[in-house]
Amino acid sequence: MMNAFTLTPGSVNIRFGAGSVAQLPEVVAGLNKKKVFIVTDPGVAAAGVLAKVETILKSAGIETASYTEIKPNPTTTLIDAAAKHGITFGADCIVALGGGSSLDSSKGIALVVANPTFSSAKFDYSITPDRPALPIIAIPTTAGTGSETNNWGVIDDPIRQCKFYVGDASTTPVAAILDPELTIGLPPRPTAGTGIDALTHAIESLTSKGSTPVSAAYAHQAVKLIARALPTAVRDGANVDARGDMLMGAHLAGLALTLSGLGLVHGIAHSVSAHVGAAHGEALATVLPEVMQFNAREVSDIYATVGNDMGVSANSDTAIEAVRDLADSIQIRNSLSHYGVKQEMVGDIAKTVLADSVTSNNPIAPSDGEVQAILLSRL
Secondary structure (H helix, E strand, O other), X not given: OOOOEEEOOOOOEEEEOOOHHHHHHHHHHHHOOOEEEEEOOHHHHHOOHHHHHHHHHHHOOOEEEEEOOOXXXXXXXXXXXXXHHHHHHOXXXXXXXXXXXXXXXXXXXXXXXXXXXXXXXXXXXOOOOOOOOOOEEEEEOOOOOOHHHOOOEEEEEOOOOEEEEEOOHHHOOOEEEEOHHHHOOOOHHHHHHHHHHHHHHHHHHHHOOOOOHHHHHHHHHHHHXXXXXXXXXXXXXXXXXXXXXXXXXXXXXXXXXXXXXXXHHHHHHHHHHHHHOOOHHHHHXXXXXXXXXXXXXXXHHHHHHHHHHOOOOOOHHHHHHHHHHHHHHOOOOOOHHHHOOOHHHHHHHHHHHHHOHHHHHOOOOOOHHHHHHHHHHOO
């Protein structure tokens, strides 16, 4: 089992290890905060994880209120509704408890609570708010997004029918508690989907235009951990070692993407999710090998190192096949038509893909026709 530790790289204090959630009151006290607003989803609440966190905080004399209605692909409407509860409560700190949707939503919520005259749609990543966000403590209960490492959240704007990035410098979590015991209750399918999300973060970080030696070091270790642990975590969700490796792999992949950015796989997944509501990790799995094949003419040498990380031969084609086999083995790869994508929608989806800023970070700039070809190949 990986040893527990505490680390502060930059501004995020990281506490890793089984049972580390018990350190939450210490983190809150260190911020000198008294009223914690917990943001989570119905599944986390039903699994008893929310009650555990509330008990830990209340036992330390810390007042809490909770919002439990976070949904996948969170919208500006949802964030504004949650923020109203936080404002009424008088929150001075946010605990983001759950998967990527809860962590991403918390960044918008923290901004709106601090700036109550604005809607979350105002806080595009390029906008500087009047006041900094409330401090955020991130407690992921899935191993996928790595959202605890950075200052942006991916949010749906139902008016513009697109995803955008909410956040600014103040929305980087001040602390992240990575407790593998909190991920044990996650069912196989979301374990698989979030795991593929983490793997995609690492692979896209390695091949992105923004890749650096530091981001690559994080990403390579992430691929090694995820490729080894993901099948076990899906098959045996109570395996704490596998859960710990997945949580750390996702975190390292998050650190990598924060430095380097992502690419076309995420551009496609963002657009597909915005149009038909497909779960993010599943949308990624649907096109990851195809985008790798598209990029291979430019980055085959990097894909060869991915193959080595995954325990197969150091060869680009072998690596792509290993990624496809992994996704198939955990039963997370479907056709786009499975999620409701129709042929007549492909043109509009492709336009949104090309407008997404992550696509411009891809090692090869795709044309509209090339994006459509990838989409059509997966209908």
